Amino acid sequence: MEISTLIQHIEALIFASDKPLTTSEITELLNNAFSIFDEKIELEKVETAVQGIVEKYSAEFYPFEVKLSGGGWQFLTKKEFHKTVAQLNGDKFIKKLSAAAMETLSIVAYKQPVTKGEIESIRGVNADYAVQRLLEKELIVISGRNEKQPGQPILYSTSNNFMDYFGINSAADLPSIKEVLADQFIEPTQIRNTEFSNKEQESSIVSEIEELQSNNSEVDENATS
Numbered sequence: 001m002e003i004s005t006l007i008q009h010i011e012a013l014i015f016a017s018d019k020p021l022t023t024s025e026i027t028e029l030l031n032n033a034f035s036i037f038d039e040k041i042e043l044e045k046v047e048t049a050v051q052g053i054v055e056k057y058s059a060e061f062y063p064f065e066v067k068l069s070g071g072g073w074q075f076l077t078k079k080e081f082h083k084t085v086a087q088l089n090g091d092k093f094i095k096k097l098s099a100a101a102m103e104t105l106s107i108v109a110y111k112q113p114v115t116k117g118e119i120e121s122i123r124g125v126n127a128d129y130a131v132q133r134l135l136e137k138e139l140i141v142i143s144g145r146n147e148k149q150p151g152q153p154i155l156y157s158t159s160n161n162f163m164d165y166f167g168i169n170s171a172a173d174l175p176s177i178k179e180v181l182a183d184q185f186i187e188p189t190q191i192r193n194t195e196f197s198n199k200e201q202e203s204s205i206v207s208e209i210e211e212l213q214s215n216n217s218e219v220d221e222n223a224t225s
Contacts, residue, residue, distance in 0.1 A: 001034070001041065006049045009033070014053075020072025020164065023047055070164025097133075104130035105139060109162070109174060113143045113155035131156065139165070
């Protein structure tokens, strides 16, 4: 199959899919569709075609792009057009999470897999409601049980929806804690020694204040005499 034809079929698959498609899934779907042909479509050929598609839609001409997000390839509207598209699909966007839910989600994202007990230990409060809300929104999933702890508590991890919503492909794409803290760090204002730490200046200022007070006293005495 010619690469130009292959690209069209891959575009159709990504566009029509209701979930992100991996390169392996695309390859399997293509081979299923063209099983009547003797020639098997190789993974490497699909990878080449996908990269061609990515480059094609990266041009400024298109308001959308093909991006690896949420564990697979998707057609996504470019961020410049988010506000415009949000007017049509407002109900589909996840509503703003509460502070408690965001804290819980952050802990799961950076500590996953993590138990509810570990979340509560870090936050210092009960996490039942926050965990339930995140499960309902499908931002986290139950990923197993911790067999090393008493009672084998449930483990929670972030979901593909989480990665899709935040535009990342895996938890490894999250910024490091160091990077997050660096963004929030505010450089202290440096005070030059010549302005405030110079002892001579301090003595001069004190002398001026004393002189003003002395002058004011003289004025008062003259006024009363």
